[in-house]
Amino acid sequence: MKYLLLIAFSLCFIYFANAQGSHDNFKNKFDDVFEEDENENLTLRFFNALNGEAIPDAIVQIEKFGEFKSDEEGKVRFPIPDEDGFLQVHFECEKFITSDFKVEVIAGTLFFNRISVSPELDLKHLRIVLDWDATPKDLDAHFVKSNGYHISYRHTRVLTDGSGELDRDDMDGYGPETITIRNIDDLAEYEYLVHDYTNKANTSSAALARSKATVKVYGEGRLLYVFQIPQSRKGTEWSVFKLSQGQFIETNTLSN
Ligand SMILES: [Ca+2]
Numbered sequence: 465m466k467y468l469l470l471i472a473f474s475l476c477f478i479y480f481a482n483a484q485g486s487h488d489n490f491k492n493k494f495d496d497v498f499e500e501d502e503n504e505n506l507t508l509r510f511f512n513a514l515n516g517e518a519i520p521d522a523i524v525q526i527e528k529f530g531e532f533k534s535d536e537e538g539k540v541r542f543p544i545p546d547e548d549g550f551l552q553v554h555f556e557c558e559k560f561i562t563s564d565f566k567v568e569v570i571a572g573t574l575f576f577n578r579i580s581v582s583p584e585l586d587l588k589h590l591r592i593v594l595d596w597d598a599t600p601k602d603l604d605a606h607f608v609k610s611n612g613y614h615i616s617y618r619h620t621r622v623l624t625d626g627s628g629e630l631d632r633d634d635m636d637g638y639g640p641e642t643i644t645i646r647n648i649d650d651l652a653e654y655e656y657l658v659h660d661y662t663n664k665a666n667t668s669s670a671a672l673a674r675s676k677a678t679v680k681v682y683g684e685g686r687l688l689y690v691f692q693i694p695q696s697r698k699g700t701e702w703s704v705f706k707l708s709q710g711q712f713i714e715t716n717t718l719s720n
Contacts, residue, residue, distance in 0.1 A: 504543070504544060505541040505542060505543060505544065506541065506542055506543070506544055506569070506573065506574050506577070507539050507540070507541050507574075507577055508524065508526075508539070508540045508541075508542075508553065508567065508574070508577050508579065509537070509538050509539050509540075509577055509578050509579070510522055510524070510534055510538040510539075510540070510555065510557075510579050510580075510581055511538055511578065511579070511580045511581070511595075511640060512560075512580070512581070512583065513580040513581055513582045513583070513591065513593040513631075513632075513640045513642045513680075513682075514582070514583055514631050514632060514642060515631075515632060516580075516632060516634065516639075516640055517538075518534075518536065518537045518538030518539075519534055519538045519557055519560065519581060520534055520535060520536045520537075520538060521533060521534060521557065521558075522534040522538070522540075522555055522556065522557035522560070522581075523555075523556045523557065524540045524553060524554070524555055524556075525553070525554040526540070526542050526551055526552075526553055526554075527551045527552040527553070528545065528551065529542045529543065529545075529551075534557075544569075544572050544573075545569050545572075547569075548568075548569050548570055548571065548572070549568070549569060550566045550567065550568050550569075551566065551567050551568075551569060552564065552565075552566060553565045553566070553567055553579075555579070555581060557581070559583055559584055560581050560582065560583055560584065561581060561582050561583070561584055561585060561682060561685065561686060561687060562686075563581055563686075563687040564687070565579055565687075565690070566690075567579075575676070576595075576597065576676045576678065578595050578638060578639075579595070580593050580595050580639060580640035580642070580680070582642075582680075582682040582687075584685070585644075585682055585683075585685055586646070586685070587684055587685045588646065588647055588648075589644060589645065589646050589647075589683070590644070590645045590648055590681070590682070590683045591642065591643070591644045591645075591681075591682040591683070592605065592607065592642065592643045592644075592645075592656055592679060592680070592681055592682075593639075593640050593641075593642045593679065593680045593681075593682070594639050594640060594641040594642070594658060594677060594678070594679050595638065595639040595640050595677070595678045595680075596637070596638060596639055596675040596676055596677040596678070597637070597638065597674075597675050597676040597677075598637045598638065599637060599662075599671060599674075599675065600637070600660050600661075600662035600663055600671050600672065600675060601635060601636055601637050601662050602634075602635045602636075602660075602661040602662045603634075603639070603641065603658055603659065603660055603661065603662075603672070603675065603677060604616055604617050604633070604641065604658070604659045604661045605630070605641045605642070605643050605656070605657075605658055606655075606656070606657050606658070606659060607628065607643045607645065607654065607655075607656050608654065608655045608656075608657070609625070609626070609649075609652055609653070609654050610652065610653040610654070610655075612625055612652065613625060613628075615628055615629065615630055615643055615645075616630060616659075617630060617633045620633070625649075626645055626646060626647040626648060626649060627645075627646045627647065628643065628644055628645035628646055629643070629644060630642070630643050631643065631644055643656075648707065648710070650709055650710040651709065652709075653706065653707070653708045653709075654706065654707040654708075655703065655705070655706045655707075655715070656679070656703075656704050656705055656706075656707075657701060657702060657703045657704060658672070658677060658679070658693075658701070658702040658704060659700060659701050659702075660672040660675075660700040660701070660702075663700055664700055666700070667698075667699075667700070667720045668698055669698060669699075669700055670697070670698045672693065672699060672700055672701075672702060672718065673693060673694060673695050673696060673697050673698065673699070673718060674695065675693060676693070677692075677693040677702065678690060678691070678692055678693070679691040679704050679705075681705075681712070688712070689705075689712065691704050691705065691714065691716065693718075694716060694718060697718040698718065699718030699719045699720050700720055701718065701719050701720060702716075702717070702718050703715040703716070703717045703719070704716065
């Protein structure tokens with residue numbers, strides 16, 4: 465599989481990174497919001513992209529603040545920076561893909577603090593991970609091969625033609641919702657999109673744009689791309705990227 469070029473058509477943030485469904489109910493999803501106020505610390509949280517479980521014992525380097533180790537809840541706490549802006553975050557953990565991310569501090573708080581990281585991945589596999597905020601409750605990932613298959617919560621597994629599956633469908637906010645494809649056909653065309661199932665009947669909904677949805681693409685055994693949803697539009701369907709003849713093409717459009 466070749467990843468030759470990403471063509472950006474918009475001002476959406478794209479972070480180039482180096483080196484790197486079932487419905488769960490065990491996560492303590494809401495506690496970190498309150499912790500920040502009590503301790504004057506910011507909290508980053510790391511989750512396994514395949515099952516949504518916290519990642520403990522990860523080594524996390526945060527720009528300006530040094531090295532931290534994630535606790536049993538996958539949390540890393542660090543002081544509030546003096547200035548707003550982006551911080552580089554380097555993640556390493558046994559059996560996971562070493563990845564570099566950027567997190568944004570706005571008004572002394574993290575714009576988004578949940579990062580789902582892929583377990584190590586075969587070089588030929590492609591894994592697409594969707595994280596978002598508390599609402600909408602149910603976003604759905606769709607991966608469509610033109611004139612081929614359509615993987616989503618409705619049809620979760622393809623056994624031939626590149627074989628792939630929806631590893632995890634999240635229906636109660638935050639994600640991760642994850643799709644893994646085992647072989648990409650360089651002659652074929654694919655599209656990845658996110659649908660706001662919760663607000664599907666409301667064509668004027670801006671809930672998806674406000675969801676802070678983030679899509680991470682892992683391939684060639686590393687983190688290839690991070691896509692952020694555009695925040696100022698309406699629509700219940702976010703086309704994130706197309707994959708055409710081995711090339712990623714950012715589409716980044718919201719529609720109904
Ligand atoms: Ca879902």
